Amino acid sequence: MLEADLLVLGAGPAGMAAARTAADAGLSVLLLDEQARPGGQIYRDVGNVPEDRAQILGSDYTKGRVLAEALDHPMIRHLTGTTIWQIEAGPRVSFTRDGAASSAKAKRLLIATGALERPMPVPGWTLPGVMTAGAAQILLKQSGLMCERAVLAGSGPLLYLIAAQMCRAGTPPLALVETQTFADRQAALRHLTGALRGWRLVAKGLGLLAEIRKAGVPRYTGASAIAIEGKVQAETISFTSGGKRHNLECATVLLHHGVVPNTQAARSIDVPHHWNEVQQCFVPEKDGWGRTQLPDVFIAGDGAGIGGATAAQLQGRLAALEIACDLGKTTPADRDRNAAPLKRQMETELAARPFIDKAYPAFREALLPADDTIVCRCEEVTAGDIRRYAGLGCLGPNQTKAFGRPGMGPCQGRYCGLTVTNLLADESRRSQDDTGYYRIRPPLKPVTLGELAAMTDLETDEQEPVT
Amino acid sequence: MKTASPFRELETDVPRVRVRFAGKDLMLRDGGNLAAELLAAGVLSFRQTPVSGAERGPFCMMGACFDCLVEIDGVTRQACMSEVTAGMDIGMPGTEGDVDA
Numbered sequence: 226m227l228e229a230d231l232l233v234l235g236a237g238p239a240g241m242a243a244a245r246t247a248a249d250a251g252l253s254v255l256l257l258d259e260q261a262r263p264g265g266q267i268y269r270d271v272g273n274v275p276e277d278r279a280q281i282l283g284s285d286y287t288k289g290r291v292l293a294e295a296l297d298h299p300m301i302r303h304l305t306g307t308t309i310w311q312i313e314a315g316p317r318v319s320f321t322r323d324g325a326a327s328s329a330k331a332k333r334l335l336i337a338t339g340a341l342e343r344p345m346p347v348p349g350w351t352l353p354g355v356m357t358a359g360a361a362q363i364l365l366k367q368s369g370l371m372c373e374r375a376v377l378a379g380s381g382p383l384l385y386l387i388a389a390q391m392c393r394a395g396t397p398p399l400a401l402v403e404t405q406t407f408a409d410r411q412a413a414l415r416h417l418t419g420a421l422r423g424w425r426l427v428a429k430g431l432g433l434l435a436e437i438r439k440a441g442v443p444r445y446t447g448a449s450a451i452a453i454e455g456k457v458q459a460e461t462i463s464f465t466s467g468g469k470r471h472n473l474e475c476a477t478v479l480l481h482h483g484v485v486p487n488t489q490a491a492r493s494i495d496v497p498h499h500w501n502e503v504q505q506c507f508v509p510e511k512d513g514w515g516r517t518q519l520p521d522v523f524i525a526g527d528g529a530g531i532g533g534a535t536a537a538q539l540q541g542r543l544a545a546l547e548i549a550c551d552l553g554k555t556t557p558a559d560r561d562r563n564a565a566p567l568k569r570q571m572e573t574e575l576a577a578r579p580f581i582d583k584a585y586p587a588f589r590e591a592l593l594p595a596d597d598t599i600v601c602r603c604e605e606v607t608a609g610d611i612r613r614y615a616g617l618g619c620l621g622p623n624q625t626k627a628f629g630r631p632g633m634g635p636c637q638g639r640y641c642g643l644t645v646t647n648l649l650a651d652e653s654r655r656s657q658d659d660t661g662y663y664r665i666r667p668p669l670k671p672v673t674l675g676e677l678a679a680m681t682d683l684e685t686d687e688q689e690p691v692t
Numbered sequence: 693m694k695t696a697s698p699f700r701e702l703e704t705d706v707p708r709v710r711v712r713f714a715g716k717d718l719m720l721r722d723g724g725n726l727a728a729e730l731l732a733a734g735v736l737s738f739r740q741t742p743v744s745g746a747e748r749g750p751f752c753m754m755g756a757c758f759d760c761l762v763e764i765d766g767v768t769r770q771a772c773m774s775e776v777t778a779g780m781d782i783g784m785p786g787t788e789g790d791v792d793a
């Protein structure tokens with residue numbers, strides 16, 4: 226079994242920053258990540274992206290290079306291509322790498338598994354050619370692939386970012402179908418002071434909008450009744466905007482209405498979560514350092530609540546400082562001195578959040594979809610099915626399994642969990658906290674018998690981490 | 693060989709290798725992300741769902757949705773978490789819906 230002082234799950238901004246900070250403090254760090262190269266989703270493949278792609282993606286992306294390069298440290302061992310399927314007390318994790326299972330343990334565990342796109346169940350969202358906006362970004366970052374004849378639908382800054390990048394690449398989207406309304410904008414204005422303190426973020430958004438306008442991309446706002454149609458793949462998207470029904474022909478549809486914490490890893494070890502009404506998602510309970518109610522388990526980054534890449538990085542560093550102090554590598558005084566500037570930066574970073582959250586709320590129709598819309602993509606369970614279960618007395622997501630198979634497919638509820646909670650809460654007039662979420666149990670990702678049979682002790686055939 | 697794809701590659705002058713997808717030969721970028729390379733080659737539908745037989749293709753590109761499942765040399769895998777290698781034989785996964793049975 227591999228051993229280290231600190232085990233970090235996920236090599237995105239939070240995980241990378243935490244690994245380096247901990248290593249600098251003298252901790253041995255084992256960083257486990259599914260991808261072949263560091264970066265997470267936001268900085269996917271940032272270390273080896275060709276210059277033309279880097280130009281299109283912009284400096285907000287390429288600044289991630291510094292974090293990836295900082296992993297080159299004698300106290301950090303980064304295991305790439307590693308799929309974690311079980312976390313246990315210890316803390317200890319079991320994973321698969323190169324077709325063989327293995328395990329690792331540490332004194333502390335930091336979960337930095339980031340965010341998922343908020344599920345956006347609208348009619349037709351399962352058709353080939355329909356993807357998340359995040360998927361389109363990954364295609365561009367990792368593979369230099371541009372979506373053509375695309376319509377972007379939903380709301381939020383990421384939609385503008387990807388639209389601007391598509392314009393730069395000479396493949397502007399056909400249209401932006403935006404779900405936020407005039408009333409949302411008015412509500413957001415109440416948070417203007419915060420937005421002004423976080424003006425850099427807002428200025429960036431305005432810059433993107435200018436690029437989109439210059440490219441002549443039509444924008445429809447206040448869109449509702451969004452539906453995608455096509456025989457085998459997406460062919461049209463229709464929606465109502467400005468009191469009129471629109472029907473656009475397209476080849477790809479990119480959906481986005483915010484991101485939500487990926488809570489699978491934390492839930493699998495029963496870290497308590499609570500509902501965040503503004504961000505419409507569950508977030509783990511943690512203190513200012515990212516310590517969860519399980520004393521050896523920390524959490525940082527978007528997986529701990531959505532704050533974006535820079536905030537994730539800061540949180541990663543804060544968690545690492547506390548862990549180093551915990552393990553006696555630094556004094557509380559040193560920890561606090563190092564943490565002070567990070568906390569100040571965090572405040573500025575998060576200042577514009579309330580404005581953004583109000584200006585670009587989740588799309589209501591996708592939070593409580595119409596009856597015939599599929600909510601569980603894996604098992605093709607519809608919103609109507611879930612409502613019917615509720616009518617039969619089903620109160621919580623785990624009970625739905627007595628009625629049907631939602632959440633039991635390979636994605637294990639990652640793209641239906643929040644919708645199922647919302648539907649049941651709405652039907653039974655209870656809160657999301659009372660309604661709860663799926664119980665997440667290992668394996669977190671499928672593991673084959675062959676991989677278990679090939680169980681290896683990485684310690685014996687690879688170099689031991691520095692301790 | 694290459695069908696019209698709604699996905700455009702920014703760099704086209706790249707080393708390619710031959711793979712088989714559903715019995716057809718495709719030339720994909722060597723070492724590329726399998727899901728991305730199939731999309732670039734005009735393959736949008738990777739499989740049919742076990743429940744209704746509906747077509748599915750990549751949705752998240754980050755290993756979370758499992759809509760990109762394919763069978764590579766007999767093993768069910770997520771295409772978006774796999775790399776293209778010369779000669780790989782890719783097919784639709786078994787209809788039982790089992791992952792890695």
Ligand code: FES
Nearest residue numbers: 753757758760772
């Ligand atoms: S596209 Fe979602 S898992 Fe591969």
